[in-house]
Amino acid sequence: MAGKFISFEGPDGAGKTSVLKKIGTKLEKQLGSQLILTREPGGNPISESIRRIILDRANTKMDARTEALLYAAARRQHLVEQIIPALEDDKVVLSDRYVDSSIAYQGAGREIGTKAVWQMNQFATAGLEPDLTIYLDIEPEEGIKRIKQHRQNEINRLDVEQLAFHKRVRAAYLELFNQYPDRIKLIDASQPFEKVVLAVQKAITQKYPDLF
Structure with a gap:
């Protein structure tokens, strides 16, 4: 596949989605329809339906493994409908979360094992990994503070977990960053927003000098 696959990762409150959208706006001027912005879970009707089930705050009885399996199922559908066709068509894909999120949130956060979640997602993705992952890092306390200040209308089931979870x-x-330093680039998300965007842009340009 000739396209470029860039995932954006980070703990809740890191500003990941806002940064991705800003980077997308900059790249759209250059790439036009060759740029694909998507998210996980979601990106298509089936995956978006699964997203609503996973994040619904009413689903307090959801088992941790059920949650992990639902994420993997949504991811598989996302791949076959959006990501793989886009990469085969030489497009640039920016995805708001991918497998690293499941390893961090379900494997570690839910304590069902990072290796088990990794293996589950190897089946779901057939081993397809991003070419580059932008990881926006922030202290959990600051991330939770940001959520409470700026996302009251969008708080979901994962956002309300205890500090130890985060x-x-x-x-x-x-x-993961220590294991895959060639793929994952760490950005300090506690900086002012514009500085974070510039740091992300620099990290992408280092990998793909033809972008921006």
């Missing part, structure tokens, strides 16, 4: 998530992300 600390496990961040620790897992940092471990």
Whole structure:
């Protein structure tokens, strides 16, 4: 596949979605219809339906493994409908979350095992990984503070977890960064928004000098 696959990752409150949209706006001027912005879980009707089930705050009885399996199922549908066709068509795909999120949130956050979640997603993705992952890092306390200040209308089932959960998530992300430094680029998300965007743009340009 000739396209470029860039995932955006980060703990809740890191500003990941806002940064992705800003980068997307900059790239759209250059790429036009060759740029694909998408998200997980979601991106198509089936995956979006699964997203609503996963994030519904009413689903308090959802088992941790059920949650992980639902994410993997949504991811598989996302791949076959959006990501793989786009990459085969030489497009640039920016995805708001991918497998690293499941490893961090379900594997570590839910404590069902990062290896088990990784293996589950190997089946779902047939081993397809991003070419580049932008990881926006932030202390859990600051991330939770941001959520409470700016996302009251969008708080979901994962956002309301205890601080210990979010600390496990961040620790897992940092471990992934240490394991895959060539793929994952860490950006300090505690900086002012525009500085974060510039740092992300620089990281992408280092990988793909033809972009921007």
